[in-house]
Amino acid sequence: MCLLPCLLSAAIAAGLAVAFRYSLYKPLPAAIRQQGKLLLLDDILRFFKGLGLVFEWLGFGNHIKLARDNSETPGTIKKPKTETDKDGCSVSDTAFDGVPVRVYQPPPEAGQGRLKRGLLYIHGGGWAYGSPADEEYDYNSRQTSKELRAVVVSVDYRMYPETRFPTAYLDCLAAARCFLSTEVLAQYGVDPLRVGVAGDSAGGNLSAALAQTIATDDSMHVKFSVQALIYPVLQALDFNTPSYQQNRDMVILSRSFMIQLWLQYLDADLSLEPRFLANEIIAELSPELRARVDWTVLLDPEYQKGFLPVREESMKITRKGLLQVIPTLLDVRASPLLAEAEVLAKCPKAYVMTCEYDVLRDDGLMYARRLRGAGVAVTTEHHLDGFHVCFSLATGFFRLDVGVRSFNSYLRWLGDNL
Structure with a gap:
């Protein structure tokens, strides 16, 4: 007897989900083909990440491990001994x-x-x-x-x-x-x-x-x-290369997400993200190290695409430099x-x-x-x-x-x- 109300509720939930998705949707570059599959994949990855965050908030553990464990089932080949x-x-x-x-x-x-x-x-x-x-x-x-x-x-x-x-x-x-x-x-x-x-x-x-x-x-x-x-x-020194600027909001891997992954890997506080976005660390580098990540020299003009370097040159910063906080950056x-x-x-x-x-x-x-x-x-x-x-x-x-x-x-x- 409850089948019809259940189906109706499911349809409403699905409709709201679609509406929410498209309220966030930013058109992908026209050169990318088969966009529907890519957007669906991005939605699934976001869902499992969000689910992990909910379970972390409820006290069930780290959201990344939870998202990883929960997302493995549908697309994983079980490990064979032989x-x-x-x-x-x-x-x-x-x-x-x-x-x-x-x-x-x-x-x-x-x-x-x-x-x-x-x-x-x-x-x-x-x-x-x-x-x-x-x-x-x-x-x-x-x-x-x-x-x-x-x-x-x-x-x-x-x-x-x-x-x-x-x-x-x-x-x-x-x-x-x-x-x-x-x-x-x-x-x-x-x-x-x-x-x-x-x-x-x-x-x-x-x-x-x-x-x-x-x-x-x-x-x-x-x-x-x-x-x-x-x-x-x-x-992890320059998050304002032309590709980081051009694709900062791309699906699957955004600039913000990449910075988060780096900070996690290097065991650093996620609150440091704004300092990386400002390229604060560039002012701390020797000329020799700067040259190794200087995209104005290392990239052909076709890949520079008219973007300008973002460099925080002021050394009046009173807080600890990023290299002091995260020495493994080098x-x-x-x-x-x-x-x-x-x-x-x-x-x-x-x-x-x-x-x-x-x-x-x-x-x-x-x-x-x-x-x-x-x-x-x-x-x-x-x-x-x-x-x-x-x-x-x-x-x-x-x-x-x-x-x-x-x-x-x-x-x-x-x-x-x-």
Whole structure:
């Protein structure tokens, strides 16, 4: 008897939700296609974030962990101890030096004995979200393993709020050292001359940091031969680059959200956000450090787009400087863009993918310029219709054309260079 009132209530609630959504809606750039799916994905992510905040207010724990745990169910592949899919790709969960990893091995083929490629993959998610078991990461790793005949190791590093910097980096470094060991490479039949590291967003940050560390570590007999960085986040000093200004209110990843993720990762107070928006820290940098993030020099004019630098030059600030409050801002393990040219010169050849409608676009472009300046071979791929997370949208309900295209471009580059 209550069916009709219940349906009516549900319809009213749905209508109010739609009305509320469109009251907040800002048109996306016309270059972005299949906008309905992107907006729906953004709504779902906002819902789980909001749900987490409600539960945190009720005393059930940190909202990020709650949002992460609650959002895993619909789009997550359950972790197998060992499985072989219909195409013959073997997937297993194990640990490298105590760090959980998911290992993908390509289907067996005739004439066994030929060494395989190897790839260490590090997922994104702002050092707070994501897992190798997420549908999009699981799909990408399976496809990479099959298409390239590669052993792919996807790292399940520890994240915020359980840990802070440098735990994620140290987990990935431990897994990398283990994978690159002669014993483990031999166990999986991987060619030590064809091992790469790749990652997206925060995973691109960790990948770039690992590439620098391994390249300069004389104790490592096997080095990464390539690095593939997908819209990497590489610095936390200037949140007013042209891409941060242009895309400050973009869906999925806004400027404010990126600052929040950085502050969480570096174990800093979220109330510091206005000081970062004002680029207060620029006044604290030496000329040499400023040059490493100076987009007026490191970006081509087409990417500067007429924006002006935001620099707080006044030193009359009586409060503690940001570098005193957060000294890790200058740690190259957190901000690989700040590495010295001598370090960059030792890094492997690189693939850097950027997207026009992404706050992180200029981080990747500046890093590519600095790598080239140090003598490293760099391939850049810029998607004029791309946005943050598009690389992960190559499968499932949220599959987008730009997602398929960007993933395939990445595979082609690895196929030609790894």
